[in-house]
Amino acid sequence: MDLKTxxxxxxxxxxxxxxxxxxxxxxxxxxxxxxxxxxxxxxxxVLAAAAVAVGALQLALAxxxxxxxxxxxxxxxxxxxxxxxxxxxxxxxxSIVGIVGLCxxxxxxxxxxxxxxxxRYFAGLSVFMFSMIGIVLAENLxxxxxxxxxxxxxxxxxxNHWFERPAAAAAAKKAFIVNRVxxxxxxxxxxxxYWLQGTVSLGxxxxxxxxxxxxxxxxxxxxxxxxxxxxxAQLPLQVWLPDAMEGPSPVSALIHAATMVAAGIYMLCxxxxxxxxxxxxxxxxxxxxxxxxxxxxxxxxxxxxxxxxYSTVSQLGYMVAAFGLGRGGAGEGAAMFHLxxxxxxxxxxxxxxxxxxxxxxxxxxxxxxxxxxxxxPLTFWTFTIGVAAIIGFPGLAGxxxxxxxxALAFENNRxxxxxxxxxxxxxxxxMVRLWKIVFLGACQSDQAKHAHEGGIALVLxxxxxxxxxxxxxxxxLYPHDVFAGVLAEVPEAEGSLQTFLLIASILxxxxxxxxxxxxxxxxxxxISEDSLERASPGLFGALVVWQQSFDRIYGYYxxxxxxxxxxxxxxxxxxxxxxxxxRGVAGIAEMAGMGARKVHTGRVSTYVYWFLAGxxxxxxxxxxxxxxxR
Numbered sequence: 112m113d114l115k116t117x118x119x120x121x122x123x124x125x126x127x128x129x130x131x132x133x134x135x136x137x138x139x140x141x142x143x144x145x146x147x148x149x150x151x152x153x154x155x156x157v158l159a160a161a162a163v164a165v166g167a168l169q170l171a172l173a174x175x176x177x178x179x180x181x182x183x184x185x186x187x188x189x190x191x192x193x194x195x196x197x198x199x200x201x202x203x204x205x206s207i208v209g210i211v212g213l214c215x216x217x218x219x220x221x222x223x224x225x226x227x228x229x230x231r232y233f234a235g236l237s238v239f240m241f242s243m244i245g246i247v248l249a250e251n252l253x254x255x256x257x258x259x260x261x262x263x264x265x266x267x268x269x270x271n272h273w274f275e276r277p278a279a280a281a282a283a284k285k286a287f288i289v290n291r292v293x294x295x296x297x298x299x300x301x302x303x304x305y306w307l308q309g310t311v312s313l314g315x316x317x318x319x320x321x322x323x324x325x326x327x328x329x330x331x332x333x334x335x336x337x338x339x340x341x342x343x344a345q346l347p348l349q350v351w352l353p354d355a356m357e358g359p360s361p362v363s364a365l366i367h368a369a370t371m372v373a374a375g376i377y378m379l380c381x382x383x384x385x386x387x388x389x390x391x392x393x394x395x396x397x398x399x400x401x402x403x404x405x406x407x408x409x410x411x412x413x414x415x416x417x418x419x420x421y422s423t424v425s426q427l428g429y430m431v432a433a434f435g436l437g438r439g440g441a442g443e444g445a446a447m448f449h450l451x452x453x454x455x456x457x458x459x460x461x462x463x464x465x466x467x468x469x470x471x472x473x474x475x476x477x478x479x480x481x482x483x484x485x486x487x488p489l490t491f492w493t494f495t496i497g498v499a500a501i502i503g504f505p506g507l508a509g510x511x512x513x514x515x516x517x518a519l520a521f522e523n524n525r526x527x528x529x530x531x532x533x534x535x536x537x538x539x540x541x542m543v544r545l546w547k548i549v550f551l552g553a554c555q556s557d558q559a560k561h562a563h564e565g566g567i568a569l570v571l572x573x574x575x576x577x578x579x580x581x582x583x584x585x586x587x588l589y590p591h592d593v594f595a596g597v598l599a600e601v602p603e604a605e606g607s608l609q610t611f612l613l614i615a616s617i618l619x620x621x622x623x624x625x626x627x628x629x630x631x632x633x634x635x636x637x638i639s640e641d642s643l644e645r646a647s648p649g650l651f652g653a654l655v656v657w658q659q660s661f662d663r664i665y666g667y668y669x670x671x672x673x674x675x676x677x678x679x680x681x682x683x684x685x686x687x688x689x690x691x692x693x694r695g696v697a698g699i700a701e702m703a704g705m706g707a708r709k710v711h712t713g714r715v716s717t718y719v720y721w722f723l724a725g726x727x728x729x730x731x732x733x734x735x736x737x738x739x740x741r
Contacts, residue, residue, distance in 0.1 A: 114198055114314070115177040123170070124179040127195045130166035130205070131244050133159050138237035141230055149229030153220055156233035160209075160216040163240060167209035171202040171593055178314050180250050194250030196313055199596030203447060204247045204377050207454045208370050210579075212240050214572035215365040218462050221568040222361055222469055232272055232359070239265035243370050246377070252301045252311035252335075255378060259297070259338065262374060263290050266366050270358040282354040289351040293341020300334030304385065307331065313381060320384035332390040335382055336397075343375030343427045346401045350661050352424055353408075356416040360465030363416055364458045367423060373450050376430045380443045383434075391442075395435025399527045402428030406537035408658040410544075411641065411651055414475050415464045418545050419457070421658075422501065425534060426453050432531060433516040436523045437602075444600025445515045452508035452583045456500035459576035463494035466569050467549060470562040477545060478641070482554040486562045491550050493573040498546045500580040502539040502624055503616055510616065511584030518604040518612055532619060539623020544631050552632075 117124050137159035145152040180194025197205075216236060223229050242265050245258030263286075271283030305311050307326045308319065319325040339345065344352040355367055366372070379394070405424035412418045426449070433445040468475055470487050484491045500509040513535065520528035554560045564570065582588055586598050604612050631642050644651040710721065 114196070115175070117177045117179045119179045119181045119194070121177075121179060123173070123175050123177050123197070124195055126166055126170055127179075127197055127248055130163055130170070130209075131241065131248055133162050133166075134237040134240035134244065138234045138241065141234040141237065146230050149226075149233075152230035153223075153233050156237050157213075157216045157220065159237055160213045160240060163244065164209035164213040167202075167205040170197060171206050172590055174593065176202075178250055180312075191253055192251060192312070193254060194312075195248045196250040197248060199594050200377070200380055200443075200447065201247050203451065203594045203597050204373075205244065207373075207451060208240070208243050208247060211370060211454055211458045211576075212236075212243075212365060214458060214462070214576055215361045217568050218364070218465065218572045219359075219361040221566045222465055223359060226359075228272065232269070235265055235268040235272065236362075236365070239269060239366065239371070243374065246374050249313075251313060252304060252382075255381070256294075256298060256301055259294065259342070259374070259378075262342075262371055263287060263294070266355075266371055269362040269366060270355050272358055272362070276357065278354075279357040282351075282357040286351040286355050289348050290341040293337045293339075293348050296334045296337025297341075300331055300337065303328075303331045303334060316382075317384050325384065327385070327387050329387055329389050332382065332385045332387060333393060335385070336379065336390070336394055339375030339379050339431070340397070341375075342378075343372050343431065344401075344424045345375075345397050345428065345431055346404060347661060349401060349405065349424050350665065353417050353420040356414065356420050360416065360461060360468055363420070364461035364465065367420065367461075370454070372423060372427055373430075373454065376427070376434065376446050376450050379431070379434050380447060383440075383443055391435045391437075393435070395432050395524065395527060398428045398431025398433070398435055399530050400428070401425070402432060402534045403530050403537075404428075404657075406534045406541070407654060409541040410537070411643070411654040411658065412541075413478055413641070415467065415477050415480075415545065415549065416461070416475060418477070418541060419460055419464055422460075422538065422542065423457060425538065426457065426501070429513070429516055429531065429534070432527060433519055436516075436519045436527065438523075440600035441519060441602045444597060445512070445519050445602055447597050448515055448586075448601045449512035452500070452512040452580075455576055455579035455583045456497045456507075456509055459493060459497040459573060459580050460501065462569075462572055462576065463490055463497060466490040466565055466573065467494075467562075469565050469569065471556075471558040472561070474556065474558040477548045479556040480549045480554075480559045480562075481552045482550075482559060483562055484550040486559075487564050489564055489570050490573065493577040494550070495546065496577045496580050498542050502542050502620055503535060504620055505613075505617060506581075508580050508583035511586075514612055514616055515601050515603070517615070518608065519602045521604075521608065521612065522602070532615065535616075535619045536623040539620055540627045543624040543627035547627065547631050 119128075137155050140155060141152040145155070176198050178194065178196045178198075180192045182190055183193045184191045216233075219233070219236070223232055226232060239262065242258050242261035246255055246262065249255040249258060267283045267287045270286055271279055273279045274283075301311055304316075307328060308316060310316065316325065341348045352367055352372065356363055358366075402425045405421045405428060409418050409421035409425065412421065430446045430449050430453070433449060434442045436442055437445060467480065467483060467487065467490060470483070470490070471480060474480065496507070500507040503510045503513045517528060517531060517535075520531050554562075586601070589598065603609075630646075641651065643654075710717070
């Protein structure tokens with residue numbers, strides 16, 4: 112797609128820069144002047160989010176696609192530019208960030224109303240919005256990396272919002288450290304890209320690919336993929352995302368469902384010109400195994416947010432697999448289509464879970480809920496729509512985007528198709544399990560008995576996202592030619608394949624959801640035990656071990672290998688470097704100085720003796736040299 116090259120001060124570029132800077136200005140005003148004025152801080156942050164949503168939709172619907180940059184630094188032939196790249200991909204992602212971000216901000220008005228650090232919370236949301244928009248609009252990989260790290264920083268702040276809780280502090284540190292592992296590979300990939308191509312500009316890379324002058328390698332795309340493995344929680348760096356649910360529920364909806372974790376998928380679509388078949392195969396299998404692994408891990412969970420967290424990891428695996436399976440734009444289209452629909456129904460599910468938690472006085476154990484259908488009817492119906500969308504119920508958003516991925520897998524790799532279909536069955540099982548235990552049956556606690564709907568600020572975002580979860584899969588409803596460059600590439604099955612996939616999708620829903628409906632009966636009063644745990648303790652225990660396996664492996668590595676290696680390095684530092692190399696040399700010099708001071712007595716006779724001794728030594732040395740020459 113050809114983009115207009117505009118000066119950075121052109122009208123379209125100014126709007127894009129304004130959309131980028133408004134959240135940053137909001138965060139700065141709150142941090143500098145409103146730290147103790149939570150109500151005003153919340154109002155400013157929400158207005159900033161509304162301005163971002165309006166600006167994003169204005170840019171997308173205007174149809175103008177452009178790039179603009181300005182040189183920032185130059186060192187000889189090496190230069191770094193700051194710029195904006197606004198194409199169909201950026202328009203779609205920016206619209207998602209704006210819409211979902213606004214819904215989360217409005218929801219937070221009630222959810223965080225009584226929080227003593229409300230101003231800090233909304234400042235963190237604004238910093239996150241600024242960072243995420245920066246990734247979307249960045250014109251080169253260097254800028255993407257800068258905002259990539261800012262997203263990690265703002266995520267750390269928001270996960271750690273309730274820092275007085277040890278679990279929240281530990282989760283924030285875990286997320287920050289695990290993402291640094293992936294980001295190291297990402298940074299090495301950027302360096303390798305510049306080394307091979309001489310540029311990290313997305314526009315120049317695309318132009319060279321079109322001209323056939325791009326230098327392809329396996330290392331560059333796989334190193335860049337490391338960044339997506341960390342940010343989008345793919346195997347083996349998926350361990351941080353479930354723990355990140357220690358943050359407030361709106362944070363989970365914004366960061367860990369709709370935007371931050373989707374940044375890895377967006378980045379992959381940005382660098383698709385660098386991909387080679389070998390790298391795509393690796394990416395496809397990583398995504399497939401992640402999807403299946405996380406779906407299995409979700410089955411034994413009791414925490415409502417952790418069920419959704421593992422669901423997010425699984426759906427991200429779907430998107431990564433779709434990208435890896437695609438050729439000629441089909442993978443990007445399928446991945447971004449599912450990213451779009453997933454943003455809507457997963458934000459709906461997380462905010463619905465937040466509404467449940469708020470109504471149950473911050474209880475998160477699903478086996479201490481039950482019977483909420485009659486007490487929270489709006490939350491029940493909107494949450495039901497979200498569950499139906501994610502399991503692929505025909506006619507809802509998830510049905511269309513998941514079918515596109517399954518069609519792509521069926522045509523390119525039948526083994527991956529089988530594993531993704533199994534994952535879809537498991538998704539139906541654990542999501543209907545969650546829905547049934549939370550909303551049906553008898554109340555399992557006093558919190559559930561006294562549960563209630565929140566205010567209008569909680570309900571309105573749920574209703575808006577429920578509408579999008581229903582309609583988001585109908586590409587014909589999207590404005591004409593607005594996202595054509597992305598959604599036009601979504602693969603569509605035809606003829607007998609279309610019929611087969613339709614039947615397969617319906618069977619997937621029936622098997623997964625039906626098994627959960629049959630196996631998990633509405634909980635009776637006083638029963639807080641998982642039906643699977645009661646019926647098959649061995650299988651349930653195996654699922655728990657499966658879920659904890661990576662944490663145990665990393666725990667063993669840190670305690671038995673990394674810690675011991677650190678102790679060895681500490682010993683080498685203290686004894687070898689500080690002791691022998693530094694203090695030893697200093698000690699020798701000090702002893703030499705002490706000896707030199709002893710011979711400086713100030714007596715002329717002593718100096719005469721030393722002079723004669725020197726003469727004798729020189730005479731002996733000269734005599735020895737002469738004897739050797741003879």
